[in-house]
Amino acid sequence: MPFVLCPWPKKVSFKSGYYVLAQDKTIVCENVSSAEALKLTRPLVEIQEKFFHFHWPVQCAEILPENTAVLIRIKKNKKIPTQGYLLRITAQKIYLTGQDGAGLFYGLLTLGQILQQFRFRIPCLDIEDAPDFSARGVMLDISRSKVPQMKTLFQIIDMLASFKINQLQLYTEHTFAYQKHKTVWQDASPLTAEEILTLDRYCRERFIDLVPNQNSFGHLEMWFKHKHYLPLAEVEKGYDAPWGYTPHPASLCPTDPESIKFVQELFAELLPNFSSSLFNVGCDETFDVGQGRSKQEVDRKGRERIWLDFFLKLYQAAKEHQKRVQFWADIILHNPKLIPQLPKDVIALIWGYAADHPFDQQCLFFKKARIPFYVCPGTSVWNTFVGNIDNSFQNLNNAAQFGIKHGAVGFLNTDWGDCGHWQYLPFTYLPLAYGAAVAWAYRQNQNRDIVSALNQFVLREKSGQLARTLFDLGQYRSGLKIPDPAWIFKYNFEFSKKPLAGLSPNDFKISNQRLERALTRLRRIDSTDPEIRLILREIRNGVAMIRLAYARAEILLKFIKNNKIPREKDLAVLKPRFIKNSAEHRNLWFARNRAGGLKRSIHELESYATLKHPMFT
Numbered sequence: 001m002p003f004v005l006c007p008w009p010k011k012v013s014f015k016s017g018y019y020v021l022a023q024d025k026t027i028v029c030e031n032v033s034s035a036e037a038l039k040l041t042r043p044l045v046e047i048q049e050k051f052f053h054f055h056w057p058v059q060c061a062e063i064l065p066e067n068t069a070v071l072i073r074i075k076k077n078k079k080i081p082t083q084g085y086l087l088r089i090t091a092q093k094i095y096l097t098g099q100d101g102a103g104l105f106y107g108l109l110t111l112g113q114i115l116q117q118f119r120f121r122i123p124c125l126d127i128e129d130a131p132d133f134s135a136r137g138v139m140l141d142i143s144r145s146k147v148p149q150m151k152t153l154f155q156i157i158d159m160l161a162s163f164k165i166n167q168l169q170l171y172t173e174h175t176f177a178y179q180k181h182k183t184v185w186q187d188a189s190p191l192t193a194e195e196i197l198t199l200d201r202y203c204r205e206r207f208i209d210l211v212p213n214q215n216s217f218g219h220l221e222m223w224f225k226h227k228h229y230l231p232l233a234e235v236e237k238g239y240d241a242p243w244g245y246t247p248h249p250a251s252l253c254p255t256d257p258e259s260i261k262f263v264q265e266l267f268a269e270l271l272p273n274f275s276s277s278l279f280n281v282g283c284d285e286t287f288d289v290g291q292g293r294s295k296q297e298v299d300r301k302g303r304e305r306i307w308l309d310f311f312l313k314l315y316q317a318a319k320e321h322q323k324r325v326q327f328w329a330d331i332i333l334h335n336p337k338l339i340p341q342l343p344k345d346v347i348a349l350i351w352g353y354a355a356d357h358p359f360d361q362q363c364l365f366f367k368k369a370r371i372p373f374y375v376c377p378g379t380s381v382w383n384t385f386v387g388n389i390d391n392s393f394q395n396l397n398n399a400a401q402f403g404i405k406h407g408a409v410g411f412l413n414t415d416w417g418d419c420g421h422w423q424y425l426p427f428t429y430l431p432l433a434y435g436a437a438v439a440w441a442y443r444q445n446q447n448r449d450i451v452s453a454l455n456q457f458v459l460r461e462k463s464g465q466l467a468r469t470l471f472d473l474g475q476y477r478s479g480l481k482i483p484d485p486a487w488i489f490k491y492n493f494e495f496s497k498k499p500l501a502g503l504s505p506n507d508f509k510i511s512n513q514r515l516e517r518a519l520t521r522l523r524r525i526d527s528t529d530p531e532i533r534l535i536l537r538e539i540r541n542g543v544a545m546i547r548l549a550y551a552r553a554e555i556l557l558k559f560i561k562n563n564k565i566p567r568e569k570d571l572a573v574l575k576p577r578f579i580k581n582s583a584e585h586r587n588l589w590f591a592r593n594r595a596g597g598l599k600r601s602i603h604e605l606e607s608y609a610t611l612k613h614p615m616f617t
Contacts, residue, residue: 002452003117004452005110005113006163006436007163007164007436007439008437008445009441009444010441010444011126011127012125015123017124018091018124019091019122021115024067025068025070026056026058026059027069027072028059028071029061030060030061030071030072031075032072032101034060037058037060038058039105040105041058043109044108046112047116051116051119052115070111073096073097074099074101075099077097080103080130082103082134083103083106084099085103085107087107087126087127088125088127089126090124094111101207103130105206106164106207107129132400132404132440132441133400133411135167135374135409135410135411136166136167136436137165137166137168137374137410137413138165138167138169139170139412139415140156140170141418142171143215143417144420144421144597145417145600145601146593147175147593147594147596149592150195152592152593153199156425163432163433165208166209167211167412168203168209168211169210169213169280170210171416172190172191172215173220173223176191176196177193178269178270180265187599190596196273196274197273200276204275211278211280212270212276212278213279214266214267214270214279215284216252216263216283216314217310217314218283218286218289219251219282220233220251221248224248224249224250229262230249233292234250234253234288234293236249239288239291241287249288250285250286253293253294254306254307254310255297255306256293260310260314267317267318277323278325280328280349281311281326282328283307283311283328283331284351285330285331289306289307302335304332304335305338307331308342311327311332315343325345325347326346327346327348328349328376329350329351333350340371342369344371346371346372349374350363350373350408351376351378351414352376353377353395355390355394355395355398359399359401359402360405360406363406374410375399375403375410376399376412377395377396377398378413379414379415380395380431381415382421383418385486385542385543385545385546386427386470386474386546387430387470390475393431393434400438401442411439415428419604420486420600420604420605422486423486424539425592429454429458429459430454433453437450437453451468452464455467455468459535461525461526465521466521466535466536469539472514472518472521473515473539473542473543480507480511481507488549488552488553500556503553515547519539519540522539534588538588544584548581552571555570555571578606582602589601
């Protein structure tokens with residue numbers, strides 16, 4: 001396996017000679033506080049204990065002991081930017097210099113990756129490194145059905161920290177256990193305040209900022225399904241969205257004074273549990289605003305103006321808790337003339353998930369207005385079962401390129417769980433790793449071997465086939481016009497005519513052949529490790545769900561081409577397969593996630609598997 005690092009540093013220079021590891025050595029911290037020494041060196045100590053079965057003790061010292069193996073020091077140096085580091089491996093010692101704790105931590109992560117590959121004989125080299133984006137984040141959706149178990153969250157945090165990610169957001173709509181709102185979350189297995197405190201501390205120990213993320217305007221469907229909260233909604237029943245009629249309210253009424261009072265109450269309970277100075281208030285996709293109670297004001301002032309007025313109230317409410325506000329920028333981008341009216345200390349989150357999303361143009365609006373902004377691409381895993389590597393890598397690459405060009409202060413990789421959160425966690429690993437790499441050093445990482453890096457540092461699977469299988473499955477639709485397979489479950493007869501009519505059985509044949517070739521790699525994998533066995537099950541059921549969706553689509557295609565209307569019994573042949581796959585989906589759920597949300601996920605799967613679903617009727 002080739003030498004890999006993730007992320008690959010800005011500059012690597014190999015020298016002649018080797019440093020040979022020995023047991024009777026020590027790690028010395030210079031100009032590092034005693035409180036920070038163990039926190040900084042934890043990654044290196046863990047690597048030693050796991051892979052070398054010995055321990056180099058850590059000490060703070062002003063005079064260098066003779067048996068020093070690694071000298072870690074904070075030192076002002078013009079060559080070292082914030083979060084940057086200089087790593088020098090000589091035949092005698094290893095030197096790591098940074099001007100802050102984060103830089104030293106990242107340097108030790110790089111050293112740890114080098115040790116894992118070269119073991120006791122390490123090549124001499126010099127590394128100069130620093131990130132392109134000061135904020136490199138990941139947002140995980142924990143509201144669309146899946147709320148991860150704490151052990152899963154710890155596992156994810158450790159992985160993200162190893163990729164030098166320094167910000168994590170857990171997107172919530174109704175999955176925080178607000179004391180006065182049990183009706184909303186009682187079946188959702190939410191995160192409690194104590195769990196947030198635990199996660200916050202765990203993240204801080206790994207130089208990750210756990211940023212609260214509570215959607216505070218739109219996407220409150222799970223609140224409005226309860227009569228007690230319905231009076232706060234913009235519409236009483238449904239509304240017209242870009243994707244069609246949606247039969248349930250989503251947004252707060254921005255002209256109702258009770259709306260901001262409600263949000264202020266949520267902020268007061270949620271925000272004290274986070275040490276972060278940031279807060280993502282959401283505010284995306286408020287499409288129902290102007291279709292109900294605020295219609296008169298929207299007609300008079302404009303939808304984006306009414307949105308901005310309510311956003312400014314949220315801004316003030318967050319400021320009362322000393323939080324700097326982040327917000328999704330999609331609505332105000334419909335009227336860019338309003339952007340200069342935003343407070344100068346907000347952070348706009350420019351999101352888009354298509355490979356060619358216009359980050360170049362959209363960043364300019366905020367750059368010209370001198371409003372700080374992040375670029376926010378996505379993993380492209382939701383609605384796919386096994387991911388879409390081509391789209392995700394291009395989307396992530398595009399965001400990094402134009403974010404750097406226009407001076408974005410952050411890069412936030414988003415992973416959503418739309419429509420039942422049917423995809424399994426391992427399919428996010430490659431997009432998360434690639435996103436972290438291009439956010440750290442775009443030019444050096446855009447064409448790196450991310451597959452080998454994932455296998456080396458996360459999966460640790462000897463044959464190397466597991467990471468390659470995840471990559472191959474993420475590319476199985478390349479060059480084909482087949483829609484996202486999760487969407488195929490949702491097509492009733494009328495709705496399916498447009499997206500399916502242009503397909504032929506040969507499209508599905510080619511796709512299935514690619515799936516089969518990817519699965520053949522699994523036979524060469526040693527599955528004695530429990531985590532690898534779990535991933536293999538997740539891969540197989542993800543592929544099985546795709547094949548079930550394709551079989552359903554092929555049945556509908558025959559009726560579409562003959563201009564006939566199918567009946568429920570025409571899909572009955574698929575029922576045994578569906579029952580089997582659904583049962584395995586249920587079993588796999590509990591390996592990583594809490595019970596809450598499973599019923600919702602299974603219900604969506606079962607209802608979509610029929611010819612009719614309320615969303616389209």
